[in-house]
Amino acid sequence: MNPAQLLLRYHAFVERERALRDQIERLESRLQSDPEVVTLEEALQEARSAQDAVAARLRDSDHTREDHRSRLRTREKELMSGRIRNPTELMQMSEEVAHMKARFAEEEDAELHLMEDAEAADEAVRVVVANLEEARTRSAAEEPALKEELEEAKAELAEIEAERDQLWAEVPPAAQAAYTRTRAQPPVARVVGNQCTACRVTVTSSGMQTLRKGLDDLVHCEHCGRILVLA
Numbered sequence: 001m002n003p004a005q006l007l008l009r010y011h012a013f014v015e016r017e018r019a020l021r022d023q024i025e026r027l028e029s030r031l032q033s034d035p036e037v038v039t040l041e042e043a044l045q046e047a048r049s050a051q052d053a054v055a056a057r058l059r060d061s062d063h064t065r066e067d068h069r070s071r072l073r074t075r076e077k078e079l080m081s082g083r084i085r086n087p088t089e090l091m092q093m094s095e096e097v098a099h100m101k102a103r104f105a106e107e108e109d110a111e112l113h114l115m116e117d118a119e120a121a122d123e124a125v126r127v128v129v130a131n132l133e134e135a136r137t138r139s140a141a142e143e144p145a146l147k148e149e150l151e152e153a154k155a156e157l158a159e160i161e162a163e164r165d166q167l168w169a170e171v172p173p174a175a176q177a178a179y180t181r182t183r184a185q186p187p188v189a190r191v192v193g194n195q196c197t198a199c200r201v202t203v204t205s206s207g208m209q210t211l212r213k214g215l216d217d218l219v220h221c222e223h224c225g226r227i228l229v230l231a
């Protein structure tokens with residue numbers, strides 16, 4: 001292999017290494033926490049606080065209703081006791097009792113709605129709990145395969161790194177320097193049909209001649225500056 005071919009192979013190792021590192025990062029992050037489980041845990045927290053809020057409203061409403069009920073009873077007893085004889089006062093009190101009864105009926109209605117809300121909130125929590133359990137089970141079941149995949153990726157990465165370093169040592173220093181200096185990424189490009197495959201510009205005839213000789217001299221694409229390799 002001439003230096004340009006070595007660099008092409010070297011670059012393939014670099015790309016494989018990058019892909020493996022991405023894969024390792026993805027697997028490690030997934031093993032640390034499953035995004036679906038996290039989302040459901042957050043949903044459960046929300047469902048529980050909604051449940052708590054409606055339960056608190058229900059308790060308040062019970063309290064108020066109890067209070068109004070006992071006041072209504074007291075008033076009714078007074079009204080029926082026969083102690084009040086003044087007709088105006090009697091009329092006033094009877095109106096007051098009627099008003100209290102009407103309000104109490106409204107409160108009963110509101111309480112029924114609240115109870116429905118509370119049931120819906122309980123049901124929402126049950127659904128999220130079931131989904132979360134399912135997601136946790138699935139997530140745990142996936143883990144052995146993911147761990148295996150991670151171990152394989154790590155082993156391959158170690159091999160790739162060793163091969164990459166070994167190959168780099170075979171690249172002549174001038175070609176190493178040219179590779180490092182080249183700004184375009186990837187720094188190496190194949191030539192197919194007299195064209196640089198990276199930028200599609202035709203390679204000069206002198207460049208093609210040098211490439212065909214297959215010597216150690218590197219040929220750069222005149223347009224993009226990449227190191228050219230005859231395919």
Ligand SMILES: [Zn+2]
Nearest residue numbers: 196199221224
């Ligand atoms: Zn080019």
